[in-house]
Amino acid sequence: xLEVIGTDAAGVAGLAxxxxxxxxxxxxxxxxxxxxxDLAPWWQQEQAAGRIPAGAEGPELLASDRPExxxxxxxxxxxxxxxxVLLASGDPLWFGIGRLLLQHFSPDQLRFQPAPSSxxxxxxxxxxxxxxxxxxxLHGRDPQPLAAALQKRPAALAVLxxxxxxxxEEVRRMLRxxxxxxxxxxxxxxxxxxxxxxxxxxxxxxxxxxxLDPLHLVLLIAEPPPPxxxxxxxxxxxxxxxxxxxxxxxxxxxxxxxxxxxLADLNLPAAGLLWDIGAGVGSIGxxxxxxxxxxxxxxxxxxxxxxxLIRANAERLGVQPQTVLEGRAPAVFSQLPDPDRVLxxxxxxxxxxILQALLPRLRPxxxxxxxxxxxxxxxxxxxxxxxxxxxxxxxxxxxxxxxxLAAGTRLAPLNPVLxxxxxxx
Numbered sequence: 001x002l003e004v005i006g007t008d009a010a011g012v013a014g015l016a017x018x019x020x021x022x023x024x025x026x027x028x029x030x031x032x033x034x035x036x037x038d039l040a041p042w043w044q045q046e047q048a049a050g051r052i053p054a055g056a057e058g059p060e061l062l063a064s065d066r067p068e069x070x071x072x073x074x075x076x077x078x079x080x081x082x083x084x085v086l087l088a089s090g091d092p093l094w095f096g097i098g099r100l101l102l103q104h105f106s107p108d109q110l111r112f113q114p115a116p117s118s119x120x121x122x123x124x125x126x127x128x129x130x131x132x133x134x135x136x137x138l139h140g141r142d143p144q145p146l147a148a149a150l151q152k153r154p155a156a157l158a159v160l161x162x163x164x165x166x167x168x169e170e171v172r173r174m175l176r177x178x179x180x181x182x183x184x185x186x187x188x189x190x191x192x193x194x195x196x197x198x199x200x201x202x203x204x205x206x207x208x209x210x211x212l213d214p215l216h217l218v219l220l221i222a223e224p225p226p227p228x229x230x231x232x233x234x235x236x237x238x239x240x241x242x243x244x245x246x247x248x249x250x251x252x253x254x255x256x257x258x259x260x261x262x263l264a265d266l267n268l269p270a271a272g273l274l275w276d277i278g279a280g281v282g283s284i285g286x287x288x289x290x291x292x293x294x295x296x297x298x299x300x301x302x303x304x305x306x307x308x309l310i311r312a313n314a315e316r317l318g319v320q321p322q323t324v325l326e327g328r329a330p331a332v333f334s335q336l337p338d339p340d341r342v343l344x345x346x347x348x349x350x351x352x353x354i355l356q357a358l359l360p361r362l363r364p365x366x367x368x369x370x371x372x373x374x375x376x377x378x379x380x381x382x383x384x385x386x387x388x389x390x391x392x393x394x395x396x397x398x399x400x401x402x403x404x405l406a407a408g409t410r411l412a413p414l415n416p417v418l419x420x421x422x423x424x425x
Contacts, residue, residue: 091117157184179240182225243283277300286313289317289319302346368421398416
């Protein structure tokens with residue numbers, strides 16, 4: 001039987017008594033090189049304390065940093081019945097050596113005794129529940145999955161960094177590239193479980209510690225971004241991280257690049273009335289008010305609590321919508337005056353019925369813009385605009401954002417969007 005024992009950053013000194021007893025009996029001990037150096041002094045201390053017979057020969061020690069080199073010695077030890085122990089980091093079955101061992105040995109030859117994982121320890125140090133947390137490993141991996149994970153705006157994201165590929169700085173670069181620097185607190189956790197562990201929150205512009213330990217991970221904890229000064233914001237194309245989000249569905253908002261295109265396609269008049277149907281967090285309609293302060297915005301969103309969220313975002317941006325309605329379209333249309341511009345961003349399977357209900361209300365010269373994710377939706381909705389006598393255009397937009405890749409930059413794609421536009425003569 002091979003005993004696979006997890007350790008924290010304290011190494012052998014942090015092992016439980018039952019694990020120490022197994023280590024004393026072992027004739028073969030495998031461990032990462034950083035732990036091997038502690039084993040010979042530990043053995044001598046145990047002998048001096050009388051827990052190991054004086055004069056007893058120490059176990060054979062092998063480094064496990066290259067797992068492909070340990071299979072032969074392990075097979076020989078198991079065949080001979082020699083007690084063997086493998087020391088691993090944290091939980092060996094969570095991004096650890098356990099997966100590789102199970103590729104060469106049967107489960108009945110292995111017994112796993114995990115230590116708390118670095119993820120558990122990190123959230124414990126912050127005193128934050130972590131059942132809602134997501135995690136991602138960058139060890140030997142391209143950082144693109146991190147960009148994809150950030151687009152979903154998780155409440156908490158643990159990133160297992162790769163010091164050889166940028167470490168914590170790579171995470172911060174990706175956060176900036178995603179426009180979410182204001183939306184997350186960045187916690188740097190080093191040597192978790194070691195007496196010299198260090199957990200600190202990093203300010204966005206603060207440099208990394210000069211003595212940053214290679215054994216570290218990063219926690220990204222979502223928090224309401226600080227209120228911006230509306231006078232310092234760009235005219236349009238606001239960063240995604242400025243907007244408050246629904247806590248249970250973060251990330252479901254129109255991304256900056258698409259928002260810019262939709263605002264252009266709306267061809268906003270200096271004054272008039274804009275319907276924002278399926279307004280979400282209000283990002284498009286509220287940004288339209290920054291461009292056209294005399295515009296009247298009537299926002300409609302079915303999700304409960306959306307009115308308060310949209311008004312909170314309006315206050316952050318220094319604009320005032322005319323009305324925010326919580327309700328389902330087209331049932332609420334009777335409460336709205338006829339529009340000059342319509343953005344139809346929601347509706348799902350009811351979108352065709354919503355479009356049919358709003359088209360008779362659209363004023364002469366009015367424009368309706370509909371962002372779509374599928375060709376099937378385009379095939380369903382385009383004929384409705386054409387039969388209503390609108391001039392129709394269709395475009396497909398794909399954007400990429402620069403993301404760190406080793407010492408360079410790669411382009412990470414955002415989801416493509418079809419834009420269906422109709423203009424009444």
